């Protein structure tokens with residue numbers, strides 16, 4: 001990668017970190033509570049390596065195959081601390097591979113998928129960390145549990161002991177201003193609190209919410225993971 005591109009990447013990462021910190025301060029939250037997940041979908045392995053070199057430790061990918069190819073190219077070239085999160089819809093037939101590649105599957109969006117991942121975890125005598133994706137806006141185009149339906153099915157998910165259900169994830173709708181996304185973030189936090197209160201064994205902590213256009217607002221509303229693509233890597237070229 002050219003020196004210039006790396007410098008731009010560094011400047012963007014620095015800027016994003018400043019905005020994260022400012023939002024945490026406004027919310028009276030410790031900045032360590034917020035993890036930056038750099039969304040590297042469509043971004044080449046070389047840029048991922050550069051990002052890791054300047055201290056990015058978490059990467060998000062939305063396709064299993066793309067992540068697999070990238071990881072293969074980057075094998076042995078990344079700091080050991082780097083972790084990969086799956087943030088896109090997962091088909092059951094790719095669940096086994098996803099469980100192997102990703103340290104956190106953020107996009108568990110049906111009970112069936114939860115059961116499949118639980119079985120895979122049992123077979124390998126380990127626990128698989130997951131988030132449950134929630135469709136807070138109710139848009140038909142979005143994956144995720146409908147909030148009330150999740151409240152019903154959540155006790156069943158908690159019985160899947162080989163899943164470590166760490167929290168909830170959502171993708172807010174495209175809105176005119178970041179402020180307009182606030183109710184959706186607030187809704188996800190309220191749902192997390194409601195599920196924890198209603199289920200003694202629940203230990204939902206994480207809220208994965210906020211993207212390039214709205215992450216400061218998400219942090220104000222309690223995000224512990226922000227998934228940021230364009231603000232880190234620049235505009236995606238399709």
Ligand SMILES: *Cc1c(COP(=O)(O)O)cnc(C)c1O
Pocket residue numbers: 039041062087088171211212213227228229230231
């Ligand atoms: C692409 C994507 C992001 C990042 O979006 P940006 O607008 O580039 O920050 C976050 N979450 C999910 C699920 C995505 O698919």
